[in-house]
Amino acid sequence: MLNAYVKKILQARVYDVARKTPLDKAIALSQRLNNHIWLKREDLQPVFSFKIRGAYNRIAHLSAEVRARGVIAASAGNHAQGVALSAARLGIRAVIVMPKTTPDIKVSAVRGFGAEVVLHGSAFDDASQHAQHLMQAEGLTYIPPYDDEDVIAGQGTIGMEILQQHTGELDAIFIPVGGGGLIAGIAAYVKYVRPEVKIIGVEADDSACLYAALQQKERVILDQVGIFADGTAVKQVGVLPFEIAQHYVDDVITVTTDEICAAIKDTFDATRSIAEPSGALALAGLKRYIQQTRCENRHFVTINSGANMNFDRLGYVTERAEIGEQREALFAVTIPERPGSFREFCHTLGQRQITEFNYRYSDSSLAQVFAGIRLTQGASEKEALMAKLIEKSYPVVDLSNNEMAKLHIRHMVGGHGQHVQNERLYRFEFPERPGALLHFLTNIGYHWNISLFHYRNHGSAYGRVLVGIQVPETDLLAFQQFLDTLGYAYWEERDNPAYQLFLN
Known part of the structure; x- marks a missing residue:
């Protein structure tokens, strides 16, 4: 071989x-x-x-007759640019099918190399299927990204x-x-x-x-x-x-x-x-x-x-x-709700830098703090700090590896919902295209009340939403059917400790 x-x-x-x-x-x-x-x-x-290497080598080995008909690829990223530049250098036609969600910078880059860009569908699979259709219809040669x-x-x-x-x-x-x-x-x-x-x-x-x-x-x-x-x-x-x-x-x-x-x-x-x-x-x-x-x-x-x-x-x-370098830890800490309690908490932390501190008055006795702490010695320092907080009678939960806490909760700590009944919490991902968020809200808004909502665009092809929805027990079957037909990836987060401590 x-x-x-x-x-x-x-x-x-x-x-x-x-x-x-x-x-x-x-x-x-x-x-x-x-x-x-x-x-x-x-x-x-x-x-x-590196994609230019494989794309060019594949196209360069095509016969003159095949080159004359042109090439096609489906890609929203580096393979698209590799095929486009390779075809331009060899003086042949290139068609690149990209999802409509592809960022403008990538579309412009491909067009800049002289390729014909076809925007189709909202995901790569849609673009790939359309590329196969165009390949058959126009006699183009498909340039695969890796399996060749x-x-x-x-x-x-x-x-x-x-x-x-x-x-x-x-x-x-x-x-x-x-x-x-x-x-x-x-x-x-x-x-x-x-x-x-x-x-x-x-x-x-x-x-x-x-x-x-x-x-x-x-x-x-x-x-x-x-x-x-x-x-x-x-x-x-x-x-x-x-x-x-x-x-x-x-x-x-x-x-x-x-x-x-x-x-x-x-x-x-x-x-x-x-x-x-x-x-x-x-x-x-x-x-x-x-x-x-x-x-x-x-x-x-x-x-x-x-x-x-x-x-x-x-x-x-x-x-x-x-967090990835273990230079920061995220903690949920319960402290007494009284004057001077924050100072006492900071004294327990010692000379460590606090990178984040979020909380809101909850009741007359306790406050839930979302705290980011700068670390200089990695995981061992984090474990030692947690032990010290527990020793000082501070209930503490490590949220450093909690995806929902890092993605949403740290940006929306604002106190617990008051008199919110039957709240169910879900995290969703959906293609970031015009109208996607409106589509989501339109589908859900007429049936159940939204009691919590956080949306943040991270500059990627997908949007992320955290939603609290009031769903009575009698509606659970209908709500599950709604989730199944919505077509978006989702995770139920009702039992997530970050939700229980800060929002529920």
């Missing part, structure tokens, strides 16, 4: 358009983590992503470059995983030339399709995927990548959104560049690997796979990076 892929990698035509990217050592990060860490800078490609030998070989040139640039000791290469084309290509080359080097995939914990497939020993389809690391949000790993991964991927690590945000900050500190979430995925996995194995003085390479970050997501990244 490897012989054929290595031959294709050696013959790949990526350098007609792609560049051989540098392998930069992250000096300060290496010192901090007591290991030698290098970043493969695929964010420096002409389209700010030439695409895999194009991405595999990254592995070839790493071994050319790093001829010394190398323990492992950490690679972000979506559909699997990148890890398959790198694994094929590296395991053929230097089989002792470990190949470690990294996935977001809410989009871990390769991890699930390796556990089940067959490709599986995830029920849903996360939306933060959108460049690797794939429900099922590709057929060809999985064939390679089964034999040549040594491990797969999953990481949280907070850990990805922390890795984006690390990348900025090391390179002064801003990685997209999927671009920082590999570094987040490396950091978790070091934490789990307690290894020192090892030599690691991570792939910075892309830098197509929406500017309006940076606030969210900054907010979550501190």
Whole structure:
């Protein structure tokens, strides 16, 4: 298997358009983590992503007759730009089908390369189906994002470059995983030339399709995927990548959104560049690997796979990076409702910096405080601080890993609902397109009373809403039917401790 892929990698035509990217050592990060860490800078490609390699190699291998008819792809991200630029360099027609929810910056970038953009549907599946229709109708050739030998070989040139640039000791290469084309290509080359080097995939914990497939020993389809690391949000790993991964991927690590945000900050500190979430995925996995194995003085390479970050997501990244790096803890603390109680609470915290403090008068005896605390020594300091608060008779709940608390509650602490009966709390996600929020409110507003509502746009393709709805017991069946037909992902949060402490 490897012989054929290595031959294709050696013959790949990526350098007609792609560049051989540098392998930069992250000096300060290496010192901090007591290991030698290098970043493969695929964010420096002409389209700010490694995707140009596979797309160009696939198109370059088409016959003149096929090229004359043009190519088509369905993508809302980096693959779209890779296909568009590749087609422009080869002087052929390119049609890119993108969901209507695609941010304008990405649509403009694709059009800037001369491709024809077709906006269709509200999600990738809609765009993909329409692309297949156009392919048949117009005789275009479909360029897949990962499940193709030439695409895999194009991405595999990254592995070839790493071994050319790093001829010394190398323990492992950490690679972000979506559909699997990148890890398959790198694994094929590296395991053929230097089989002792470990190949470690990294996935977001809410989009871990390769991890699930390796556990089940067959490709599986995830029920849903996360939306933060959108460049690797794939429900099922590709057929060809999985064939390679089964034999040549040594491990797969999953990481949280907070850990990805922390890795984006690390990348900025090391390179002064801003990685997209999927671009920082590999570094987040490396950091978790070091934490789990307690290894020192090892030599690691991570792939910075892309830098197509929406500017309006940076606030969210900054907010979550501190928690991901374990430099901030979020606590719910109950303190006495009396003059001087806040001062006593701060005295218990000592010289630590308070990053956030929210509360509202609840009753004459107790107050619920939402507090953010700056940490300098990570998880051990957090545990010690919790123990100290408990010792001082402060009831405390750690909310640092509570998604609803971090996403919503910290922004809306305002006291408990008074005389609110039959309240049920739900968290929703829905495609962020014009009219989506109105559609949601229109459907629900005529049937049940909304008693709590929080909506926040995070600069992504999905909106997030926290809703309290008054539903009598006699309406539960009808309400469940409404949820099932609404078509949005949802989670019931009625038993969430953050809700019980601050809002219920």
